[in-house]
Amino acid sequence: MTTPFLKCVLAIVAKDLRAEMRSRELLSVMALFALLSILVFSFALELDRAARAEAVSGVLWVTLIFASLLGLNRSLAQESDQGNLDALLLAPVSRSAIFVGKFAGNSIFTGIVGLLLLPLMTVLYSMQMLDIRVIFTTLVGIVGFCSIGTLLATMTVHTRAREALLPIALLPVALPFLLTAVRATKGVLNGAPDWQVWLQLLAGITVIYVALCLLLYGFVVEE
Amino acid sequence: MAKEVAFEAAPQPRLLRVLTALTALGFLATLYLGLVVAGTDIEQGDIQRIFYIHMPSFFGAFTAFGATVVGGLLYLARKNDAWDRIALAGAEVGLAFALINLLTGAIWARPIWNTWWTWDPRLTSAAVMCLIYAAYLMLRAGIDDMSRKRNFMSVYGIFAFVSVLTTLFIIRIVPETIHPVIVGASPQNAQGSFEATSGVVTALAPSMLLWLTLMPITLMWHRYRLETRREALDQKMIQALGD
Amino acid sequence: MMNTIIAVAIMLCLLLAGGASASDHDETLPYYRMGAVNVPILEGWANQSSADFAQFELTEAQATIRTAFVSANNGIDAAQAELGEMLGMDIDGPVYSDKVNLADGTWNVLAFDIDEATTASSMARRSEAGFIVINFVERNPAARTVLVAITQADESRDVADPEIARMTEALAGVGLTQFSGVEVIDLASGTWRVFRHPELTAMGTVFGNESYVALQEGQPGDLATLADAYNRTLLGFFVTPDNSHYLALGLAVVFLILGTLVFSFSWRSRGIQRDLALIQQLAQSED
Numbered sequence: 001m002t003t004p005f006l007k008c009v010l011a012i013v014a015k016d017l018r019a020e021m022r023s024r025e026l027l028s029v030m031a032l033f034a035l036l037s038i039l040v041f042s043f044a045l046e047l048d049r050a051a052r053a054e055a056v057s058g059v060l061w062v063t064l065i066f067a068s069l070l071g072l073n074r075s076l077a078q079e080s081d082q083g084n085l086d087a088l089l090l091a092p093v094s095r096s097a098i099f100v101g102k103f104a105g106n107s108i109f110t111g112i113v114g115l116l117l118l119p120l121m122t123v124l125y126s127m128q129m130l131d132i133r134v135i136f137t138t139l140v141g142i143v144g145f146c147s148i149g150t151l152l153a154t155m156t157v158h159t160r161a162r163e164a165l166l167p168i169a170l171l172p173v174a175l176p177f178l179l180t181a182v183r184a185t186k187g188v189l190n191g192a193p194d195w196q197v198w199l200q201l202l203a204g205i206t207v208i209y210v211a212l213c214l215l216l217y218g219f220v221v222e223e
Numbered sequence: 224m225a226k227e228v229a230f231e232a233a234p235q236p237r238l239l240r241v242l243t244a245l246t247a248l249g250f251l252a253t254l255y256l257g258l259v260v261a262g263t264d265i266e267q268g269d270i271q272r273i274f275y276i277h278m279p280s281f282f283g284a285f286t287a288f289g290a291t292v293v294g295g296l297l298y299l300a301r302k303n304d305a306w307d308r309i310a311l312a313g314a315e316v317g318l319a320f321a322l323i324n325l326l327t328g329a330i331w332a333r334p335i336w337n338t339w340w341t342w343d344p345r346l347t348s349a350a351v352m353c354l355i356y357a358a359y360l361m362l363r364a365g366i367d368d369m370s371r372k373r374n375f376m377s378v379y380g381i382f383a384f385v386s387v388l389t390t391l392f393i394i395r396i397v398p399e400t401i402h403p404v405i406v407g408a409s410p411q412n413a414q415g416s417f418e419a420t421s422g423v424v425t426a427l428a429p430s431m432l433l434w435l436t437l438m439p440i441t442l443m444w445h446r447y448r449l450e451t452r453r454e455a456l457d458q459k460m461i462q463a464l465g466d
Numbered sequence: 467m468m469n470t471i472i473a474v475a476i477m478l479c480l481l482l483a484g485g486a487s488a489s490d491h492d493e494t495l496p497y498y499r500m501g502a503v504n505v506p507i508l509e510g511w512a513n514q515s516s517a518d519f520a521q522f523e524l525t526e527a528q529a530t531i532r533t534a535f536v537s538a539n540n541g542i543d544a545a546q547a548e549l550g551e552m553l554g555m556d557i558d559g560p561v562y563s564d565k566v567n568l569a570d571g572t573w574n575v576l577a578f579d580i581d582e583a584t585t586a587s588s589m590a591r592r593s594e595a596g597f598i599v600i601n602f603v604e605r606n607p608a609a610r611t612v613l614v615a616i617t618q619a620d621e622s623r624d625v626a627d628p629e630i631a632r633m634t635e636a637l638a639g640v641g642l643t644q645f646s647g648v649e650v651i652d653l654a655s656g657t658w659r660v661f662r663h664p665e666l667t668a669m670g671t672v673f674g675n676e677s678y679v680a681l682q683e684g685q686p687g688d689l690a691t692l693a694d695a696y697n698r699t700l701l702g703f704f705v706t707p708d709n710s711h712y713l714a715l716g717l718a719v720v721f722l723i724l725g726t727l728v729f730s731f732s733w734r735s736r737g738i739q740r741d742l743a744l745i746q747q748l749a750q751s752e753d
Contacts, residue, residue, distance in 0.1 A: 331712070
């Protein structure tokens with residue numbers, strides 16, 4: 001007898017959110033990192049207006065991805081170090097529900113950071129980032145990236161050098177998200193009509209990756 | 224998993240020895256065809272001959288990476304360690320071939336495109352492919368638990384294969400490439416293409432055949448045997464420590 | 467063992483068969499190859515090429531185009547020496563001399579007035595140790611032909627009229643205004659504008675930033691054919707690049723990577739062998 005899927009997912013997400021409300025460990029680290037990264041980019045690139053329009057979507061995504069890497073590492077390390085994951089696996093819960101729960105939690109945290117970044121970058125880079133299309137692209141990209149991110153972070157917590165291995169394993173595989181998301185965001189910001197094509201491509205890749213991760217997660221947590 | 228552990232390396236099966244000899248001979252023969260028999264391309268000069276290795280090596284990598292993904296899927300389905308060893312052999316041999324493909328491409332591009340490297344969609348995706356399989360080997364080396372390692376790497380191999388398919392089909396998706404296509408119509412902006420004349424085809428076809436089949440299969444078989452022996456050694460060590 | 471040998475033999479036969487069919491790769495390229503220099507073969511012209519030069523002759527026009535590689539110190543000497551060898555006589559200096567920068571280098575542009583019947587035009591460009599010379603010789607007593615290339619002063623133009631005028635005034639003392647109208651013809655080498663005058667025909671085309679001008683005194687009416695053939699030679703010829711050192715580098719990389727792979731296999735295999743022996747030793751010493 002297994003607990004209903006949705007109930008499980010909600011329970012896991014609620015647990016992660018509650019833990020975060022108490023410790024504020026994950027979000028504060030991710031947000032602070034994102035802020036620092038934005039500042040470093042603005043000093044390092046010293047952009048004029050035209051160059052900024054070109055580079056800003058790249059800055060947004062690189063920042064988001066590295067912030068998300070931090071979060072993914074910590075979120076699964078916590079689970080594993082405190083024996084949480086093992087307990088979850090012992091519980092009569094379907095494997096994909098565990099995945100969806102962790103994946104939803106990670107997406108929510110990264111999504112919050114993304115939604116904080118957009119107004120911040122609007123101010124600091126004086127670009128109109130608070131566009132519904134940009135917000136939508138950002139959220140779709142984050143969901144896609146977090147799907148494969150959650151899967152690979154579950155793997156790398158079992159490795160010796162997990163903090164170092166996660167980016168090495170994740171970045172090349174997640175490059176399709178980075179590429180299409182940057183193109184779509186840039187298209188919206190520059191008013192280029194091809195942003196829609198890139199967004200569709202991004203959404204397509206996201207669907208494929210989420211499906212693959214759902215299918216394969218069971219093998220990753222298998223003992 | 225009761226298996227007798229051989230102290231001496233099992234003698235190579237005769238088929239493997241035949242394959243090894245054939246591969247070595249075939250490699251020399253295709254080199255002879257490409258370097259001596261085929262005519263010099265009058266527009267590109269001698270460097271065009273590198274193409275007789277450049278393109279076949281990609282397809283060799285394709286075979287090897289294909290073995291990685293098929294081995295991974297079958298391991299997940301059957302839980303037979305042999306499939307995982309095949310997957311590992313494919314990743315290692317495939318990475319070597321993909322590096323050959325990437326580097327010969329860069330060396331060709333220097334005189335023809337006047338640059339070693341350009342961020343063209345196809346070049347980029349080929350480079351990412353190499354990085355992913357390098358990550359595959361690194362990740363593999365980082366996991367201690369054997370059954371966990373096999374599960375993880377099977378899953379990773381499936382995701383990694385996406386990059387191989389992307390490299391193969393990217394010019395159909397993103398046509399802004401300058402990379403020439405020899406079979407079929409080149410994109411309009413392709414630079415440095417040449418015709419697949421009968422001379423090119425006769426030098427290319429045997430090389431293609433060799434790199435697509437003999438080269439990856441032989442090398443992967445040797446790697447497979449090496450892995451079998453390594454795992455046997457590990458088991459023996461655990462046994463010795465347990466005693 | 468027998469089937470091994472058979473398999474090897476079959477494989478080798480297949481490869482050699484492939485090689486044999488590849489060796490007759492004598493494809494009818496439209497180029498005459500002279501070492502690394504590829505010269506377009508002119509259709510309708512008699513091919514008199516040898517190992518030292520590519521030469522085409524149009525008998526009815528008594529015109530010859532020869533492309534050759536000449537060792538010399540400068541382009542003018544090279545062209546003059548090659549002309550002398552073609553005609554078997556000493557040649558006086560050029561009546562017209564200029565330099566133009568084409569995509570493949572700086573060319574000397576020369577015109578020679580040799581005797582009553584013979585005129586010659588030359589282009590010469592440095593190539594490694596010497597010069598590549600393209601000579602045009604016309605021996606028709608009824609005509610005097612000059613073929614030259616001139617850099618345009620104004621690069622935005624697509625007609626060669628000012629350069630044609632410059633040449634007609636310089637060599638025949640006739641201004642373009644004295645010609646009766648202009649005629650446009652399409653040839654293999656491009657679109658040419660033709661100006662006619664009693665006893666003088668002038669035509670020109672533009673390719674890149676250069677105007678190509680052809681002048682003919684007399685009335686044989688074959689100027690278009692000659693100008694077209696000369697320009698096809700000039701614009702169509704190319705030198706096969708020598709990049710064999712890149713090929714060597716590429717092969718070195720291939721051998722290095724494959725060698726590293728094979729070496730690492732045998733290295734690791736030896737390591738395993740060593741460890742096994744050690745374990746065996748330990749096991750024996752415990753007994």
